[in-house]
Amino acid sequence: MRILKNIWAQLHRFVFWALILSVLWGWIYTFVGDTSREKKVILCVDAYALDQRGLGLRLEEECLPAGIKMIQVRSFGYSFLGTELVGDLYLMKASLLESTVIDTPGTLAPLTLPEGMQGYEREGQCWGILAFDPETQRGPAMRYIQYTGLSEPEREAYYLCVDAGSPHFSGNEGAADNAAWEVALALLSIDK
């Protein structure tokens, strides 16, 4: 009884330190759980729902290119393009891809389409690989990515694109490796 009374008297201190330590460890782990830009490939996905951790782990299982320690999956929207929150790969809707190619040229890298794959072409260049086909309703990693919205009857295609400034794509100037492309191919093969 006395112990409970003592605990009750110091409850504010217990709660305060629990909060402080939780925030502190969360902050520390943002650094611990991250690595430098050179050692990670960032995949940005513009989907209705996304299991970031699950997809990241699956991609690391499927393919972790040499020199890469982490594959980070992020949720993103159009507003992120051109900011510092850039990724190496983007999985985006056809409408967003189109406006990106037209409105912000130089954001995405032109691709050489692998055989047997469809892509988004404009001005004689391919800017994205078809990932989700609305007609067949098939796409890669559907366990982790929700391509269609429940309230939206209109379904859009999704394309996988590469950032023009990515240091992990050999098509870009000064690229260190081709890890982003390897990850892209691995993503396209998941559950397909």
Next chain:
Amino acid sequence: MHPIVELYPPERLERLERRRKRVRLLLILLAAAALAVCVVLTCRVNTRNIYDMLLACICVSVGTAWIIIYFGIYTVRDAGRELEHARHLADGPRESVTGKVTLLNQKVRVRNSITLRKLQVETAKGTVTLNIHMDKAEALRRAGERLTLYTVHGYVTAWQQAEQEAGHADS
């Protein structure tokens, strides 16, 4: 003659001091061990277990912090305050008062010191109000009604059961 019961006997103060130092050392060791565990957990982080390790670190550090807060306050700090109080009273002039003792339900919380309880002594000359360490007040209640209290600066430092016929105050 009844024996005088000292509330702050030197051997008890020594024991308290030893206990305080021992607990303080244990708490420091506990903090160091918790930090070491957290460092080890953090070093073992990978993409798969990062959230488990984060949770483990939070649990270890919060649990340790709670233990340190509890024993730091109720053992180390309180013992330190009691020792400080006892040292303050050790060199003061000792007086005595005899009469019917009534413990009041009035607590006095002195900032950065011990918690006291008020008591009244009805003597032949009138009523005297004194202070006693909160934890030692109950022993006084069990001792009986008529007591001789030894005080320093208005704080009770010892007591003695008074003889029935000695019904007047010494001071």
